[in-house]
Amino acid sequence: MKSIIDIVKCSFIKFFLLLTCFYICKISLSKAQEFQFSGNRNSQGINFSLIRNLVIIPVYLNEKGPFNFILDTGVGPMVLTDTSLISLLMLKELRTIKISGMGKGAEISAYVAPGISAKVGNAHIKEIPTVMLKDDIFKLSNYLGIRIHGLLGYYFFKSFVVKINYSNKRLGFYTHQVRKRILGEKVPIELINNKPYIKINISNKEFGEVKAKVVVDNGASHSLSLETLHNDPFPLPELTIPANLGIGLSGPISGSVGRISTLKIGTASFKNVITSYPAYDEVAVKTVYLNRNGNLGAEILSRFNVTFDYAGTAMYLNPNRHFNRPFEHDMSGMEVYTEETGIKRFFISRIEPGSPAEISGVQIDDEIISINSQMASELDLGSIIKTLKARTGGYVFLILSRKGKFLFKRMLLKKRI
Known part of the structure; x- marks a missing residue:
């Protein structure tokens, strides 16, 4: 069967999950079941966290938890990324497989983990x-x-029929037997390798108007990633910047980021959409056999309240209050990640050449102590990201720690695409 996953490292504001297919030929799905409610319940709603456009829900495994899981239309089998779960769940009879995916590098090892039960709210699946x-x-x-x-x-x-209400961070799900009127415009989906695909209309002067086939991937933070056009690389816009698009199963993914003129889903239309163009030999060429053009991510989907009805081969898009927010890109040119060792600490992992971060003298491995007179330990990653794409022409004042010394930096944010 074809399944999961190419999840990326955050390219600062550009963090996304770039999902691919790899073969796990020997996994038997003969025992696969569906989630079911206990008792007479047939519907439920739970709250979720929304971070970088990603929906994070509590999940119980083998009656332990809750654990934080990304709810992701781009994955097939459940994926465990935290290796501490092996001992915590007392997993046994793990079978090693080799997998490969997008990016540079060789295949990696993973386990097939049998006998895991899961529970979301009052819905459970035995294995x-x-x-x-x-x-x-x-x-x-x-x-x-x-x-x-x-x-x-x-x-x-x-x-279930699954409704992601991005407006109030509420997840609703109910059985297919429940008859409810679903709000929003109906968009047909096609399930391929357990993932939903739709047709969208995109246009730009470099390639004209194209009806593109894209995987609907709410586990990817980006707006749109364009991989291939007629089995060749998508033509790049006139203005692009080189970008680290993350880490795939097979290593780093490089490419470019630019904008396209229009993107239409059904009757909904967006202009000047920030778009990723992964390097052809690292990503696109590996998706040619999927006969798809790209990947539609949560920066678009989160502008709607979205209902997925896999049984009815449809999703429903109901515009929410975020529909008209502008498409903005990182204006600093640096990637930030966090470490929590009692207190939150934020570090610089990458700096783009010629970016405001490089010009201001910020370096890789610098620790952010303060940003705009606020102690970093009192902030979260989301608020730092928001500050670093606030507005072109605005200054950000940083206190950094480098090899035991404190440095003051003034960085002028700049819109680069």
Whole structure:
């Protein structure tokens, strides 16, 4: 079967999850079940956290937890990324497999983890197909600012009609037997390898108007990633900047970021959409066999309250109060991650050449002590990200720690695309 996952490291504001398919030919899904409610319940709503456009829900595994999981239409089997769960859940009979995915580098090792039960709210599944990475290569916790244990996707979405209310951070789900009027415009989906695909219309002067086939990936923070056009690389916009697009299963993913003129889903239309263009030989060429053009992410989806109905092969898009927010890109040119060792600490992991961060003298491995007179330990990653893309022409004042010395830096933010 084809399944999961290419999850990226955060490219600061550009953090996203870039999902791919790899083969796990020997996983048997004969025992796969659906989530079911206990008793006479047939619907439920729970709150979720929204960080970098990603929906994070509490999940119980083998009656332990709760654990923080990203709810992700881009994954098939459940993915465990936190290796401490092996001992915590007392997992046994783990079978090693080799997997490969997007990015540079060789294949990596993972486990097939049998006999894991999962529970979301009052809905449970007795045994869910599960893959565990041997090493936490993606460091999701560092780039989201809270501990992340894994990703949950297809087996939850196929069990219910699932409504993600991005406006009030509320997840609703109910059985297919329940008859409810679903708000929003109906968009047909096609399930391929347990993932939803739709057709969108995009246009830019470099490639004209294209009806693109994209995977709907709410586990990817970006707006849109364009991979191939007629089995060739997508033409780049006139103005792009080189970017580190993250870490895939097979290593770093490089590419460019620019904008396209328009993107239309059904009757909804967006202009000047920030778009990622992964390097063809690292990502796009590996998706040619999927016969798709790209990946539609949560920066678009979060502008709606979205209902997924896999059984009805449709999703419903109801514009919310975030619909008209501008598409903004990082204006600092640096990536930030967090470490929590009693107190929160924030570090610089990458600096783009010629960026405001480089010009101001910020260096890789610098620790942010203060930003705009606020102690970093009193902030969260989301507020730092918001500050660093506030407005072009605005100054950010940093106190950094470098090799035991404190440095003061003034950085002029600049809109680069």
